Amino acid sequence: MAWQKQILRVNLSTGSCDIEPLNMEWAEAYLGSRGLGSKYLYEEMDPATDALSAENKIIFATGPLTGTMASTGGRYTVVTKGALTGAIACSNSGGKFGAELKMAGYDLLIIEGVSAKPVYLHIEDDMVELCDASEIWGKTVWQTEDLLAAKYRDPLMRFAGIGQAGESLCRFACVVNDKHRAAGRSGVGAVMGSKNLKTIAVRGTKGVHAKDPKAFYKIVNDVNARMTDRDEMSRDGTLAMIDVTNGFGSLPTNNNRSVRFEGANKLNPEAMHSPNENGHTNIVTNGACFACTIGCGRICKIDPKHFSVKDRPEYHGASGGLEYETAYALGSACGVDDIDAATFAGFLCNEYGMDPISLGGTIAAAMELYDIGAIDDSITGGIKLEFGSAEALCQIAELTGKGEGFGADIAMGSKRLCEKYGHPDLSMTVKGQEFAAYDGRSMQGMGLAYATSNRGACHLRADPYGHDFETTEIEGKAKIVAESQRDVAFLDSSGLCLFPGGCGWGLEDYRTLVDAACESDWNEARMLETGERIWVLEKLFNLKAGLGKKDDTLPKRILEEPADVGTGKGLVCRLDEMLPEYYQLNGWDAEGVPTAATLKRLNLN
Amino acid sequence: MDISVTLFGGLRHFLPAGSSFNKCTIKLDDGGHLDELLELLPIPARKKYIVIINDEKVSREAYADITVHSDDEIVLLPPIKGG
Numbered sequence A: 001m002a003w004q005k006q007i008l009r010v011n012l013s014t015g016s017c018d019i020e021p022l023n024m025e026w027a028e029a030y031l032g033s034r035g036l037g038s039k040y041l042y043e044e045m046d047p048a049t050d051a052l053s054a055e056n057k058i059i060f061a062t063g064p065l066t067g068t069m070a071s072t073g074g075r076y077t078v079v080t081k082g083a084l085t086g087a088i089a090c091s092n093s094g095g096k097f098g099a100e101l102k103m104a105g106y107d108l109l110i111i112e113g114v115s116a117k118p119v120y121l122h123i124e125d126d127m128v129e130l131c132d133a134s135e136i137w138g139k140t141v142w143q144t145e146d147l148l149a150a151k152y153r154d155p156l157m158r159f160a161g162i163g164q165a166g167e168s169l170c171r172f173a174c175v176v177n178d179k180h181r182a183a184g185r186s187g188v189g190a191v192m193g194s195k196n197l198k199t200i201a202v203r204g205t206k207g208v209h210a211k212d213p214k215a216f217y218k219i220v221n222d223v224n225a226r227m228t229d230r231d232e233m234s235r236d237g238t239l240a241m242i243d244v245t246n247g248f249g250s251l252p253t254n255n256n257r258s259v260r261f262e263g264a265n266k267l268n269p270e271a272m273h274s275p276n277e278n279g280h281t282n283i284v285t286n287g288a289c290f291a292c293t294i295g296c297g298r299i300c301k302i303d304p305k306h307f308s309v310k311d312r313p314e315y316h317g318a319s320g321g322l323e324y325e326t327a328y329a330l331g332s333a334c335g336v337d338d339i340d341a342a343t344f345a346g347f348l349c350n351e352y353g354m355d356p357i358s359l360g361g362t363i364a365a366a367m368e369l370y371d372i373g374a375i376d377d378s379i380t381g382g383i384k385l386e387f388g389s390a391e392a393l394c395q396i397a398e399l400t401g402k403g404e405g406f407g408a409d410i411a412m413g414s415k416r417l418c419e420k421y422g423h424p425d426l427s428m429t430v431k432g433q434e435f436a437a438y439d440g441r442s443m444q445g446m447g448l449a450y451a452t453s454n455r456g457a458c459h460l461r462a463d464p465y466g467h468d469f470e471t472t473e474i475e476g477k478a479k480i481v482a483e484s485q486r487d488v489a490f491l492d493s494s495g496l497c498l499f500p501g502g503c504g505w506g507l508e509d510y511r512t513l514v515d516a517a518c519e520s521d522w523n524e525a526r527m528l529e530t531g532e533r534i535w536v537l538e539k540l541f542n543l544k545a546g547l548g549k550k551d552d553t554l555p556k557r558i559l560e561e562p563a564d565v566g567t568g569k570g571l572v573c574r575l576d577e578m579l580p581e582y583y584q585l586n587g588w589d590a591e592g593v594p595t596a597a598t599l600k601r602l603n604l605n
Numbered sequence B: 001m002d003i004s005v006t007l008f009g010g011l012r013h014f015l016p017a018g019s020s021f022n023k024c025t026i027k028l029d030d031g032g033h034l035d036e037l038l039e040l041l042p043i044p045a046r047k048k049y050i051v052i053i054n055d056e057k058v059s060r061e062a063y064a065d066i067t068v069h070s071d072d073e074i075v076l077l078p079p080i081k082g083g
Ligand code: SF4
Pocket: A072, A094, A095, A287, A288, A289, A290, A292, A293, A294, A295, A296, A297, A497, A498, A499, A500
């Protein structure tokens, strides 16, 4: 089985909560999580709908392997139309919430309509109720979880919800579960806020069943034995990447003015593991999501003597610390080399429910606007928004979470901010979404991956890493990006995490697990076709939403200003040379529209 | 001559004893080549990496032809995936 074969549909306008059978025909064609959630959204909603309107739906989708014993089988995806991008949003998260939702008996939770007043959703297996949220509205994610945990007194109850950023419709608000895991990107938290839905509290006791438990158990163990390279990931987490990109010259710095950050060694694993002058060490331990045998999470503490938390003991405890992406966004992107300040800004993101990548990317753009004089102290409220200022980073992060002062401008995201102040070219975004931690000039494949990502700039929609670190020549990159986008779409739809792919697993290991857990034959050809079908379906959603070839592009800086240092020194991203080949390899026309033959081949007519 | 080599990411765990966090100094004969230098590093053969000298990526085929100089900035990067 692996699928629970039922979905929960909650209509916030009418207050109805209905259990329905899962459309198994769609599950067989789109697997689960990202793919299946996208299929439901595409079929049930007009993609041209405004993201913050009652007509938008928000879907919490688990995969067939979510809640199983397969390593990393705790993932779920939030699928909706993104408030930041206007494109399809598929935000993946770990922690324990997804597995709990699945164990309550649901493959998908579909939320529609808008509630007249703030509510939260309480699920205990078949018992589902909408509850008044007046006591938790206006509270942080952490306070909300603590209050409801005290109310229900069930240590296994899991929560996924928004903080004040989602309530105030911050364009990059995220959905945070388990206090520091997040469906981070594209503004899915703003959609939840627009519906007056504060949080989802879930407890499930039904378990998840593989089609042949004995065979599945054996395959889980066999595949785990092939995860031979996980020690480094447990020890350093994704943060290990910062030395690699900095050495290579692809670490975006000061809003992509540079690709190398002098202060990287103050944010890297060494800095995280070493005591500072006060004898304080940033990292406490590593952390793992449900069923994960890697544990890449960083659990960290801010130095209590640091200016950001000196008189604020509520921030002296351990919580989710810097991963590579947050170290970039709240570090090098803003020129900040203060690990405690970046950790504090990361805590604020989890507390108020903001995507740290977009927050950092937007603050970096604001710092450049400030640097060129497009904004000044009268606009920032007196904050000296200079590159490298840890104080400014912390102040602005908190104001943004609260939606106060200049933080309300930051909450628009980099694209809208730079347009407002007359410099749209300074926004390092694709489809309105801020760059992740790689520069598309020294990593040409990543440039193409950003430009063509269906959810806007993203480092997790393709896998060009190996080839990009091998060569800056563009030959072969279109193929690698096109094929890996399909592979990743399949993996994201399984309910597993992408990171085992960097710890020894290959695509075949994921396929073997899906095949062992799910009914019917999941062979290689079917896996590849499913991944491609999901990718093209997302593309179709975006086309109907009004996005097209004009949106498959990069900021002028990446296309016209050569990289300043590193292996890509002197290069710009050669996107215009790669894009036609990429479209062609996908079976799309010159405008990036899938041809009739491609749609027919994928049963997408 | 003494050559300074920086090992990034997980490669740093294969540094010779007594190295700093991610840097080591290797003794190489004057006029020595890159392949000889790499052989002196205790990195297991199964570990893949790329070599960058003075910000230029070096192709594997060229390792034996490249003469190393004492002021070269040599960096080894593991081909890790993103997160
Ligand atoms: S590898 Fe990291 S992100 Fe992935 S499931 Fe494990 S702990 Fe979570």
